[in-house]
Amino acid sequence: MIQRKIFRFGVFALIFLAPMFANAQKGEKIQTIVIDAGHGGKDTGALGKITTEKAVNLAVAKKLGAYIEENMRDVKVVYTRKTDKFVELSERAAIANRNNADVFVSIHCNSTEGATTANGAETFVMGESKNEKNLAVAKKENAAILLEDNTDAYDNFDPNSTEAYILFSLSQSLYQTQSLNLADKVQKQFKNKAGRHDRGVQQAGFLVLWKTSMPSILVELGFINNMKEEQFLNSEKGQTQMALALYRAFEEYKREFEAENHTAPKPKANDKPAAKVSDKPATSGNGGTYFTVQFSTLDKKVPVTDKAFKGVKDVEVYEYNGAYRYVSGRFTSKAEAVARQNEVRNLGFKDAFVIAFINGERGTLKQAEEALKK
Numbered sequence: 001m002i003q004r005k006i007f008r009f010g011v012f013a014l015i016f017l018a019p020m021f022a023n024a025q026k027g028e029k030i031q032t033i034v035i036d037a038g039h040g041g042k043d044t045g046a047l048g049k050i051t052t053e054k055a056v057n058l059a060v061a062k063k064l065g066a067y068i069e070e071n072m073r074d075v076k077v078v079y080t081r082k083t084d085k086f087v088e089l090s091e092r093a094a095i096a097n098r099n100n101a102d103v104f105v106s107i108h109c110n111s112t113e114g115a116t117t118a119n120g121a122e123t124f125v126m127g128e129s130k131n132e133k134n135l136a137v138a139k140k141e142n143a144a145i146l147l148e149d150n151t152d153a154y155d156n157f158d159p160n161s162t163e164a165y166i167l168f169s170l171s172q173s174l175y176q177t178q179s180l181n182l183a184d185k186v187q188k189q190f191k192n193k194a195g196r197h198d199r200g201v202q203q204a205g206f207l208v209l210w211k212t213s214m215p216s217i218l219v220e221l222g223f224i225n226n227m228k229e230e231q232f233l234n235s236e237k238g239q240t241q242m243a244l245a246l247y248r249a250f251e252e253y254k255r256e257f258e259a260e261n262h263t264a265p266k267p268k269a270n271d272k273p274a275a276k277v278s279d280k281p282a283t284s285g286n287g288g289t290y291f292t293v294q295f296s297t298l299d300k301k302v303p304v305t306d307k308a309f310k311g312v313k314d315v316e317v318y319e320y321n322g323a324y325r326y327v328s329g330r331f332t333s334k335a336e337a338v339a340r341q342n343e344v345r346n347l348g349f350k351d352a353f354v355i356a357f358i359n360g361e362r363g364t365l366k367q368a369e370e371a372l373k374k
């Protein structure tokens, strides 16, 4: 059962990776921000004694949007909701993608079982959760889909199943570096300007972040089931401080991005004559079954010898859902592939990860291991 779920989810992962990579080259300016007040309507989010998560999220989201609208005439603010209404997680991400947003900020409050002394703010980016605590936060936020009438968009994803989250480790966003940068700025502001206990920048598998194709973060403003923190989050002063902290972090991120954006290397399609560039790795060798290391995804095809791929050995490219994925090497053991992955990461492709082909088609690492054993 679990196997089947992971496999189905794997297929889902591959289908939805494509939009994530489709606009690898964003514009030179930050023109649109999508502000996502978590939960709403029948989904209250976490409950406090005097307020609800959905109410705090919305209040801070509207304040943040107002600061940007007042002070940054060149930025368009789009809200996933401006009232107390229910919005599906997939629709929240779709709003960001449709508007071609440059930044996506999802606003939430934390909670634990029962009253707590836990306190402080933290900011998440999409990634593999390194501990139980982060996994628990993602499970809680993803559980919002259980209130949706039609969950086809998630293809049987069970937000409570730990196994389902394993696949997330394969789906690192092309925008992870930028997301981490923004998250870091937000945490500094929460700590220094809003006086919050700094719980740091964290990673976990959030559906709402996973489906967006731009730098995106999810903030947990504080613990709504901690009496003292709830009072702060429910107050005009507290909401203003948190919104201002988010505004300042966004303003700094925008300024830096616009000063530096032209330094990002843009591969030129006609730099050199194309070497061997196939649409799909050939099904030679072990019947087309092997591990390889995916290190880059672009929306156009460039020669595998392009200097953007400095020093990476045995580069091949394959097309999947309209995006070109660049891989390095073919290995019959996962250990060799992991060694290559580390080599490639050391060359600066920090998001490089091991993938597998079974008879020339993408499959799970486990399936490849099984197939190669025979």
Ligand SMILES: [Zn+2]
Binding pocket: 038, 039, 045, 046, 053, 107, 108, 109, 141
């Ligand atoms: Zn939440």
